Amino acid sequence: MNDKLYKYLLMLGDNSMILGHRLSELCGHGPSLETDIALTNISLDLFGQVRNIFQYAAKLKGANTTEDSIAFLRTARQHHNCILLEQPNTDFAHVIIRQYLFDAFQKLQLENLCESADDQIAAIAAKSLKETNYHVRFSAEWCKRLGAGTSESNQKMQEALNHLYPFSFEFFEQNEIESEMYSKGIGPDLNRLKDIYFSQVKTLLSTAELNIPDSPARHTKGKSGIHSEYLGYILSDFQYMQRVYPNMQW
Amino acid sequence: MSPEINLEEQFQARIDAGEKIEPKDWMPEKYRKTHIRQISQHAHSEIVGMLPEGNWITRAPSLRRKVGLLAKVQDEAGHGLYLYSAAETLGISRDQMFDQLHKGKAKYSSIFNYPTLSWADIGAIGWLVDGAAIINQVMLTRTSFGPYARAMVRICKEESFHQRQGYEIMLGLAKGTLEQKEMAQDALNRFWWPSLMMFGPRDAESPNTEQSVKWKIKRKTNDELRQQFIDITVPQAEYLGLTIPDPDLKWNEERGHYDFGEIDWNEFWQVVKGNGPCNKERLGARVNAWEEGAWVRDAAMAYSAKNKTQNSKVSKTA
Ligand SMILES: [Fe+2]
Numbered sequence A: 001m002n003d004k005l006y007k008y009l010l011m012l013g014d015n016s017m018i019l020g021h022r023l024s025e026l027c028g029h030g031p032s033l034e035t036d037i038a039l040t041n042i043s044l045d046l047f048g049q050v051r052n053i054f055q056y057a058a059k060l061k062g063a064n065t066t067e068d069s070i071a072f073l074r075t076a077r078q079h080h081n082c083i084l085l086e087q088p089n090t091d092f093a094h095v096i097i098r099q100y101l102f103d104a105f106q107k108l109q110l111e112n113l114c115e116s117a118d119d120q121i122a123a124i125a126a127k128s129l130k131e132t133n134y135h136v137r138f139s140a141e142w143c144k145r146l147g148a149g150t151s152e153s154n155q156k157m158q159e160a161l162n163h164l165y166p167f168s169f170e171f172f173e174q175n176e177i178e179s180e181m182y183s184k185g186i187g188p189d190l191n192r193l194k195d196i197y198f199s200q201v202k203t204l205l206s207t208a209e210l211n212i213p214d215s216p217a218r219h220t221k222g223k224s225g226i227h228s229e230y231l232g233y234i235l236s237d238f239q240y241m242q243r244v245y246p247n248m249q250w
Numbered sequence B: 001m002s003p004e005i006n007l008e009e010q011f012q013a014r015i016d017a018g019e020k021i022e023p024k025d026w027m028p029e030k031y032r033k034t035h036i037r038q039i040s041q042h043a044h045s046e047i048v049g050m051l052p053e054g055n056w057i058t059r060a061p062s063l064r065r066k067v068g069l070l071a072k073v074q075d076e077a078g079h080g081l082y083l084y085s086a087a088e089t090l091g092i093s094r095d096q097m098f099d100q101l102h103k104g105k106a107k108y109s110s111i112f113n114y115p116t117l118s119w120a121d122i123g124a125i126g127w128l129v130d131g132a133a134i135i136n137q138v139m140l141t142r143t144s145f146g147p148y149a150r151a152m153v154r155i156c157k158e159e160s161f162h163q164r165q166g167y168e169i170m171l172g173l174a175k176g177t178l179e180q181k182e183m184a185q186d187a188l189n190r191f192w193w194p195s196l197m198m199f200g201p202r203d204a205e206s207p208n209t210e211q212s213v214k215w216k217i218k219r220k221t222n223d224e225l226r227q228q229f230i231d232i233t234v235p236q237a238e239y240l241g242l243t244i245p246d247p248d249l250k251w252n253e254e255r256g257h258y259d260f261g262e263i264d265w266n267e268f269w270q271v272v273k274g275n276g277p278c279n280k281e282r283l284g285a286r287v288n289a290w291e292e293g294a295w296v297r298d299a300a301m302a303y304s305a306k307n308k309t310q311n312s313k314v315s316k317t318a
């Protein structure tokens, strides 16, 4: 049981960690100071969530496990994030679409996790939800601004959406662990969230004057540890210090 | 006596009496220009300063350090914002200031033209660079121009937090493994002299000082501030067990100060002129962010304009 709960926590934490990393790459390079500050803030919130989740996971695992050994010392195959979150910062449109597609999901997921049978998860979710409510407002607002801004911005957003939308289905491909968490009252029923999610996303995207791509869902298995080629590069950056200077205090 | 001279005397009398000058007050043109230049350069330093430290965010060695560094770099962006706003009160727009930066017409602190080569550089920058900035800026909390002085009060609080955070990183390294200690020493070796250069040329070669003292932009000279920094920092380095890379550094009982070796002024001027190790990369990164962000800013403007006309249509029909 503990082992499954541990893996479930990795799934929750890895989404935030990998997206937080992608956002942290942008720090100092945003299109304006205001967006730079806002995106760094979201990255900070995500890493704060990661720390809460991994500290809990480390406690479950016991022995010498710490938030940092979980964050920095796993192989790519041991990561359980959805593939959407490792997609690169191709341009600001990709950054915003990726963010919105995740935020809209994360908000629904956290609302459910607030009621989790696991008290720790419920407490972490309650704290994270406040932040995610702000994130989704930010990313939805920017979807509208850029989708309905100029024809150039609309075109860039549509391209980003065409690329990223097919990845969003992975959130709802309930795997064995998620099914078990649902049956124990720990995690949400992803099948139920799926309909709510896509109806919300479609409403927002049409307000943003963007067309839902009719391309099929990407067949991805990030949650089971099979990732895109991007993740290896993310980790070689992210883990650099811990790998080159093992077993040290920072 | 012409009325202009009279105004100028009254203006100086207000400053001498410790009053703050506010944006709508009368001020000599030169005062306005000097402040636009200084405040915008300070703002540019904050945002260019995000780059060398941003270089290590993705590689920070622990989650705690990553969050600390992200927050620090975000603070610097905030400092840029307050300072650009303070400069805007003098009749220049942020876009104009960016344009001056991008065209190489406006300067920023030369320290940011040095590369960050190891994690220890993040500690050294917090400790030394934020430390040197505080010494310059504490003086500015009492400067005569109100918006600048007020921005400095807020900024100085955060800079001292950065300085402590940087020193704490160094302390961790200095008390760590041999490799960590070597990393810390190497960072100190590379950042020590450029940090001393942050106080600017020697007084004998610093032409603006007298006017700046009158306007309270400067309360101490470059050499005085530099000495103050050295006197504070040497014991901190000793506590870390690190060696300051200056064989001539020694306590002078008579002066009550540390004597120190000659700064490489040729290097200083080369970096100021744009020939430092990273000048092109730093400016290039700023220009790139600006150019790639153009469509985003245009779209945001177009969107808010559309919404305004829509809102006014709604209110007309209502
Ligand atoms: Fe700053």
Ligand SMILES: [Fe+2]
Binding pocket: B046, B079, B133, B159
């Ligand atoms: Fe500063």
Ligand SMILES: [Fe+2]
Binding pocket: B076, B130, B158, B159, B162
């Ligand atoms: Fe700072």
